[in-house]
Amino acid sequence: MRSRLILWVLAIALLVALPPVMTAIGQTFYIDLVRRIMILAIAAVSLNLILGYGGLVSFGHAAYLGIGAYSVGILAFYGFTNGWLQWAVAIGASALVALAIGAVSIRTSGVYFIMITLAFTQMLYYLGISLEEFGGDDGMRLKAKSQFAGLIDLREPITFYYLALVLMLASVYLVYRIVNSRFGVVLRAAKSNEARTRAIGFPPYPYRLAAFVMAGAMCGLAGALYANHTNYIVPGLMSWQHSGDLMFMVILGGMASTAGPVLGAFAFIFTEEFLKVLLNWVAPIFGKRDWAEYWAILMGPVLVLSVIFFRRGLAGIFYKPDA
Amino acid sequence: MSWILVFEQLLNGVQLGVTLFLMAAGLTLVLGIMNLVNLAHGSLYMVGAYLTLAATQWTGNYFAGVALGLLGALVIGMLVEVITLRALYERDHLDQVLATFGLILFFNELVAILWGRASLYAQLPEWLRGHVELFAGSTYPVYRLSVIIVGLIVAVVLWYVVTRTRLGMLIRAGATNRTMVAALGVNIRLLYTVVFGFGAALAGLAGVMAGPIYSVQPGMGELILIQVFVVIVIGGIGSVRGALVGALIVGVVDTLGRAFLKPALSTMISPTAGEAAGPALASMLIYLLMAVVLALRPAGLFPARG
Numbered sequence: 001m002r003s004r005l006i007l008w009v010l011a012i013a014l015l016v017a018l019p020p021v022m023t024a025i026g027q028t029f030y031i032d033l034v035r036r037i038m039i040l041a042i043a044a045v046s047l048n049l050i051l052g053y054g055g056l057v058s059f060g061h062a063a064y065l066g067i068g069a070y071s072v073g074i075l076a077f078y079g080f081t082n083g084w085l086q087w088a089v090a091i092g093a094s095a096l097v098a099l100a101i102g103a104v105s106i107r108t109s110g111v112y113f114i115m116i117t118l119a120f121t122q123m124l125y126y127l128g129i130s131l132e133e134f135g136g137d138d139g140m141r142l143k144a145k146s147q148f149a150g151l152i153d154l155r156e157p158i159t160f161y162y163l164a165l166v167l168m169l170a171s172v173y174l175v176y177r178i179v180n181s182r183f184g185v186v187l188r189a190a191k192s193n194e195a196r197t198r199a200i201g202f203p204p205y206p207y208r209l210a211a212f213v214m215a216g217a218m219c220g221l222a223g224a225l226y227a228n229h230t231n232y233i234v235p236g237l238m239s240w241q242h243s244g245d246l247m248f249m250v251i252l253g254g255m256a257s258t259a260g261p262v263l264g265a266f267a268f269i270f271t272e273e274f275l276k277v278l279l280n281w282v283a284p285i286f287g288k289r290d291w292a293e294y295w296a297i298l299m300g301p302v303l304v305l306s307v308i309f310f311r312r313g314l315a316g317i318f319y320k321p322d323a
Numbered sequence: 324m325s326w327i328l329v330f331e332q333l334l335n336g337v338q339l340g341v342t343l344f345l346m347a348a349g350l351t352l353v354l355g356i357m358n359l360v361n362l363a364h365g366s367l368y369m370v371g372a373y374l375t376l377a378a379t380q381w382t383g384n385y386f387a388g389v390a391l392g393l394l395g396a397l398v399i400g401m402l403v404e405v406i407t408l409r410a411l412y413e414r415d416h417l418d419q420v421l422a423t424f425g426l427i428l429f430f431n432e433l434v435a436i437l438w439g440r441a442s443l444y445a446q447l448p449e450w451l452r453g454h455v456e457l458f459a460g461s462t463y464p465v466y467r468l469s470v471i472i473v474g475l476i477v478a479v480v481l482w483y484v485v486t487r488t489r490l491g492m493l494i495r496a497g498a499t500n501r502t503m504v505a506a507l508g509v510n511i512r513l514l515y516t517v518v519f520g521f522g523a524a525l526a527g528l529a530g531v532m533a534g535p536i537y538s539v540q541p542g543m544g545e546l547i548l549i550q551v552f553v554v555i556v557i558g559g560i561g562s563v564r565g566a567l568v569g570a571l572i573v574g575v576v577d578t579l580g581r582a583f584l585k586p587a588l589s590t591m592i593s594p595t596a597g598e599a600a601g602p603a604l605a606s607m608l609i610y611l612l613m614a615v616v617l618a619l620r621p622a623g624l625f626p627a628r629g
């Protein structure tokens with residue numbers, strides 16, 4: 001417990017120290033990169049609640065990232081730039097959609113659940129493409145970043161960075177509190193043995209659905225942040241690849257562990273960036289200039305190998321996840 | 324809106340349906356018997372399409388291209404099974420999804436490196452290019468008609484193999500109770516490899532036939548794969564009959580929705596409503612259908628178990 005606390009303090013100190021250090025050495029690219037990772041980490045943390053603790057293999061979590069982002073984008077499009085309103089709508093809309101998708105899909109289990117969550121997210125992806133008014137396939141520009149009247153200015157990259165950091169830590173803490181509450185114990189019990197959980201008087205369905213909605217709402221917030229981060233909202237946010245990326249972040253970090261998804265988000269994006277650098281470094285040897293765009297040809301096998309040989313994830317290195 | 328147009332769109336729907344069926348039949352058997360979720364099934368479809376296209380251009384012979392496309396999908400499918408999927412049979416579905424997701428990234432990128440990211444369009448030989456007159460005033464492309472015929476032939480052959488042969492008996496038994504089949508002394512590993520190869524070849528065939536109709540591009544496999552998931556959810560896992568019925572329903576509903584929802588909404592409600600909601604609703608239609616089927620029959624229309 002003590003060593004875990006030290007690790008947390010060290011990691012947070014590192015993240016707090018990053019912007020001034022990077023500004024000093026003129027590498028502001030990394031502030032942007034880590035901010036994006038932290039926003040995706042919020043999404044991964046929320047997915048861990050249902051995937052890791054609830055055992056619900058949702059292959060459609062990117063849907064809420066998209067709904068959160070589109071909520072902000074569409075409100076800004078119609079001139080509503082108040083951040084409180086935008087983010088509340090992003091969270092509320094994501095929760096509602098999660099309620100609708102969850103209500104149908106949680107009735108099923110196993111492969112069905114995987115395929116259904118994937119299919120519904122694909123439906124939303126096509127919906128995004130067919131919204132001509134909001135850019136269709138090409139997506140839409142965010143007219144103005146969310147406004148928090150004098151309180152927080154998201155146009156300041158470093159302010160935004162610290163906001164993302166705070167929200168990421170808050171989401172980690174929130175999920176930690178949820179899974180250690182009475183509610184969370186039922187959720188985890190239903191994962192480890194559904195029949196027994198039912199037998200002692202807890203039908204899993206409402207608990208799972210509630211967790212599904214909470215995870216969707218949290219991911220909606222991540223989507224609202226993401227829209228502000230990229231200033232651009234595309235249907236591709238809801239693509240199945242994105243859902244797969246989020247799942248990998250949870251798995252690489254370590255399922256059902258408090259810090260796992262955050263570690264996983266960093267590991268996933270850093271691996272991606274590392275492969276791009278590696279390819280660009282190798283390319284001149286073969287007389288080519290730019291190979292970075294082909295990073296996925298290495299990422300694919302890396303991911304396959306990580307599933308086969310690295311089952312416990314990064315968090316497993318530091319401590320044993322709950323059995 | 325003339326009846327001839329409706330009939331043509333209906334045929335287009337059946338044509339999409341048989342393409343989906345070829346994919347779904349392999350996938351549902353692999354799922355039902357091996358309990359393996361193989362997302363890379365779509366990659367085999369893509370491989371089939373690309374290899375046919377390349378080999379046709381290379382040899383100048385359409386049949387050589389088709390043969391190579393089918394063989395390529397089969398060989399690559401077997402290789403994938405031996406190299407990665409065998410390590411995953413004992414794992415849970417989550418691991419299978421993730422590992423095959425990695426395979427998709429690899430295959431899509433490989434194809435992009437070899438042939439570029441832009442869409443390609445396959446050329447057809449002269450005798451497949453024309454139109455036939457079905458009845459007075461209605462012509463239909465020969466190629467789409469041949470796709471329907473080939474698909475239906477495959478469906479009949481599959482029906483025969485699954486219901487009338489010893490292999491089919493093992494397949495059905497495997498889908499119902501795997502452990503019991505293995506306990507009765509059947510070499511389940513060999514059955515796995517045979518069924519997987521079978522499924523790979525069917526996916527390849529779907530890709531071969533889809534090439535000249537849809538654009539050939541990296542990622543084409545996943546677009547159809549997700550529709551195939553809808554088919555399987557509607558039809559029921561492990562059931563070839565369910566796959567056929569589900570595929571035809573999805574194919575026809577999707578095609579008719581795209582063709583007629585916009586004009587129908589325009590006339591029934593208002594032109595602006597049709598303009599705005601038509602395309603959006605059309606692209607969501609099969610998923611809404613899936614939701615309805617799930618609400619009424621959670622195990623699909625033809626569940627293989629029970």
